[in-house]
Amino acid sequence: EAFAPTSLEIVNDSAKHRGHMGDDGSGESHFTILIEAPAFAHKSRLARQRMVNGALGDIPGDRVHALAIKATAPETTT
Template sequence: MHSETKGPVATEIEARLTAALSPARLAVINDSAKHRGHTGDDGSGESHFTVEIESAAFAGQNRVQRQRMVNQALGDMMRDTVHAMAIKARAPGE
């Protein structure tokens, strides 16, 4: 059964990115079910994510700089909680 309910990790990712980058659009997609039993799957059901974010903060920044901004906003979560994250970051109008 697929649930649209966000878990605590996805909720925290959303809160941190919203606070740091004031996105015009933000989607936090839990991909953990696709990785069940693989390396990095801690059994929590919240270890692998895709983040799609649009923010004016990304204007003039290249892809690597944008990913660093997202990682910085998430801080210790990237080290302690999240095993893998795909980041799709764009500025408005891109």
């Protein structure tokens, strides 16, 4: 909701990390977020990741061991 995304996909990658460090056995320890939103236009990759982490609050690092973020802006035409 924070970004009014045009596309959002959350992928649970936990099964790929079963038995590795950070796997708490819950099946919800590793995720990838693919998000496209106009709010990311003209922002660096790092700024986009910081924006997403800020919106997630205590989820990364507290309830989720690993989070990959792929944040993009919709392509614009002139």
